[in-house]
Amino acid sequence: MIKTTAAICVAPNVPLEIDTLTVDGPGPGEVLVEIVASGLCHTDLTALEGVNASSVYPLIPGHEGAGRVVEVGLGVTTLCIDDHVIPLYGPECGECSMCRSKRTNLCWTIKPTRDRGVMPDGTSRFMRGNKPVHHFMGTSTLSRYTVVPEIALAKIRKDAPLDKVCLFGCGVTTGVGAALAHVRPGDKVAVFGLGGIGVNIIQGARIAGASRIIGIDISSAKTELATSYGMTDFIRPGPDAPDPVVAIRDLTGGGVDVAFECTGVLGVMRQSLDCCVPAWGVSVLLGVEPSGSELSFPPVQVRYGKSIVGSYFGGIKGRTGLPGLIDRFMEGEIDLDRQITHRLQLHEVNEGFHLMKQGKSVRSVVMFE
Numbered sequence: 001m002i003k004t005t006a007a008i009c010v011a012p013n014v015p016l017e018i019d020t021l022t023v024d025g026p027g028p029g030e031v032l033v034e035i036v037a038s039g040l041c042h043t044d045l046t047a048l049e050g051v052n053a054s055s056v057y058p059l060i061p062g063h064e065g066a067g068r069v070v071e072v073g074l075g076v077t078t079l080c081i082d083d084h085v086i087p088l089y090g091p092e093c094g095e096c097s098m099c100r101s102k103r104t105n106l107c108w109t110i111k112p113t114r115d116r117g118v119m120p121d122g123t124s125r126f127m128r129g130n131k132p133v134h135h136f137m138g139t140s141t142l143s144r145y146t147v148v149p150e151i152a153l154a155k156i157r158k159d160a161p162l163d164k165v166c167l168f169g170c171g172v173t174t175g176v177g178a179a180l181a182h183v184r185p186g187d188k189v190a191v192f193g194l195g196g197i198g199v200n201i202i203q204g205a206r207i208a209g210a211s212r213i214i215g216i217d218i219s220s221a222k223t224e225l226a227t228s229y230g231m232t233d234f235i236r237p238g239p240d241a242p243d244p245v246v247a248i249r250d251l252t253g254g255g256v257d258v259a260f261e262c263t264g265v266l267g268v269m270r271q272s273l274d275c276c277v278p279a280w281g282v283s284v285l286l287g288v289e290p291s292g293s294e295l296s297f298p299p300v301q302v303r304y305g306k307s308i309v310g311s312y313f314g315g316i317k318g319r320t321g322l323p324g325l326i327d328r329f330m331e332g333e334i335d336l337d338r339q340i341t342h343r344l345q346l347h348e349v350n351e352g353f354h355l356m357k358q359g360k361s362v363r364s365v366v367m368f369e
């Protein structure tokens with residue numbers, strides 16, 4: 001058992017508390033990780049605001065971290081002390097039907113316990129006094145030390161800077177991965193929502209060879225960054241502005257080949273389908289909708305060839321796919337520096353979420369050393 005400093009969400013809509021907790025050593029198949037850096041992501045905010053169905057309070061948020069292996073539990077064979085790792089909220093067990101399939105990067109082996117905020121054996125490794133504190137997304141990277149199942153850790157090259165590649169734990173992989181999976185050279189692309197995911201879709205679309213990249217957002221705060229990543233046109237919808245679907249059709253002579261939806265707003269999802277070119281346009285949904293909501297659209301659009309697909313973690317299998325993506329960052333193809341707008345210490349974490357809510361940050365990274 002060791003001590004850790006962590007951000008604790010005791011209940012929705014109250015500031016995170018910073019406190020010292022104890023962490024139990026790793027159980028069988030588990031690994032104790034020392035987190036070096038952790039980015040703040042909007043999904044953490046949903047837990048803080050009480051709108052994330054997989055949040056059991058009190059909990060330690062954080063799912064975009066990078067760190068080093070400190071101790072391995074019984075039966076761990078693929079990781080050693082001092083290995084550099086990125087915790088994965090989507091594991092890769094390598095054995096289930098999803099992992100053996102080439103059709104998905106999902107692995108639901110430990111989803112039931114992960115969504116209850118505990119390790120696969122049904123218990124938590126974190127204790128505050130004599131009360132357990134729950135894990136969040138199976139990662140809880142806003143703790144100096146965290147325990148993660150071996151199957152939910154991607155081993156990465158040691159020369160990759162942990163204070164930057166933590167972003168591969170969520171935002172960069174989700175955005176760049178989705179673009180690389182769906183955009184072909186010469187494609188015209190629309191990206192609805194220029195947050196942390198949207199700007200990385202733009203970056204990925206440029207890498208994939210898109211000829212035109214149209215960003216759509218109700219705020220113009222991220223246009224400079226988006227333009228530096230390859231955005232060619234910007235549309236800001238509003239009461240006095242033309243319908244963005246009409247504007248996109250006008251700009252592209254009929255529609256885009258691929259549209260990415262990163263807002264989770266049902267009306268915007270519909271726009272992302274409507275703005276696609278008939279016959280082969282693809283609408284890729286990434287934004288998380290309010291739970292229980294349903295989307296309606298004219299079936300004729302799909303019958304004639306458009307499709308609606310989704311993307312989770314950029315379609316990347318965490319343990320086997322992430323190292324290759326990090327190679328592309330190390331070779332200079334993917335930028336992280338320009339999107340890290342703030343670096344914070346753990347005691348400043350509430351300020352980090354405040355910046356996120358105000359739209360003043362792209363990525364804030366909490367540093368543990």
Ligand SMILES: [Zn+2]
Nearest residue numbers: 041043170171
């Ligand atoms: Zn995230």
Ligand SMILES: [Zn+2]
Nearest residue numbers: 093096099107
């Ligand atoms: Zn699996």
